[in-house]
Amino acid sequence: MEKEFWLQRWQEQQIGFHEGRFNNSLLKHWPTLNARAGDTVFVPLCGKSLDMVFLAEQNLQVIGVELSQIAVEEFFQEQGLEPHIEQVGALQKYQAANYTLYCGDLFALDSEQLGACRWVYDRASMIALPLEMRRQYCAFLANTLPRPCQSLLITLEYDQSLKSGPPFSISPAMLDGLILASAQIEPLGQAPEEVKGIVALEHSFLLRFK
Template sequence: MEASFWHQRWERNEIGFHGASANALLVKHLPSLRLPQQSRVFIPLCGKTLDIHWLLGQGFHVAGAELSELAVTQLFAELGVAPEIIQLGKLRHYRATHIDIFVGDIFDLTADTLGQVDAIYDRAAMVALPAQLRDKYTAHLTAISHTAPQLLICYLYEQSQMSGPPFSVDDAEVKQHYQAHYILHLLESADVAGGFKGHIPAEEHVWRLSRLTPQA
């Protein structure tokens, strides 16, 4: 998708993808990663998700990447926190206690700029990208996180019935992108209540991605 597509969605408040509470699948399955408190969780294409509020409340540190600066300013306002803002090349770094959000193109984010990542939570990033970008995205995410373990949530539906985003990403594609670097565990398959647009049957698949080889 062009950057302008997402900027316009935020400017028009067309953010139906923004949940009204922390994602139930995150709450249910994050413990499977066995992260100690104060672990740093990276959320690509994070928007202003309430999952961030929940993670901070559970004692985790949060890093995120987001294209829309409007989304990030709203996030910090809703957190009731005044961030420090630093220009880092093409990115703007919003930071406060236990939270770092990098505003700009995620492909401009480097491992050095991002810093330590203990886990990745990808609920809305992979499924937001068209097929031609997903190879680039997954390779980049693996590189900048040093293959950090992931909790990944994907949608499956008949793509011809809806143009997306969110896009349908089936199990074979998840394996195509990640099986060279991770052990993949399908934790849950659940129907999307009511489907998409009230009539398109859809499922959510929840994956845990564990490193093939533990870091030294």
């Protein structure tokens, strides 16, 4: 989607995609992945997700990137934190406690900012992007993340003809076509989830970047 679409959604507080709670699949699968205290996890298109709070509570360092300044500022306000703010290239960097959030275009991040990452948590990025941007996003991850690096990826699958995205429907077969060349894909499970009044499947995957 165009940047203006998401900025307008935050401006008008049309943020039905914001769960307002910890994601159930995150709660189920993260404890099985053996992340170590002090590891750094990257949360792309993070919004003001409370999942970042869960990750920080696991003694992880959280790096997020979000287009909307409203979302970034609301996250720190709601957590009762006063971030240090500085300009880093085309991005604004907000930092407090275990959180470093970059405000701006995801693709403006580089390997220097993500060099410490050992994990990615993606509940909102893959399903938010139309196909061409999704391909660009997968290439960005493959080319920018350090190695070793793993990702907990959560996608939705439903009949796309019934509703337009976002969120976009991504089946396991579609994911294979997008990322199999750059990551090993391990299915972790699936669970029913309602999307815009339609019952969908929420798939969870562990990606191991090659």
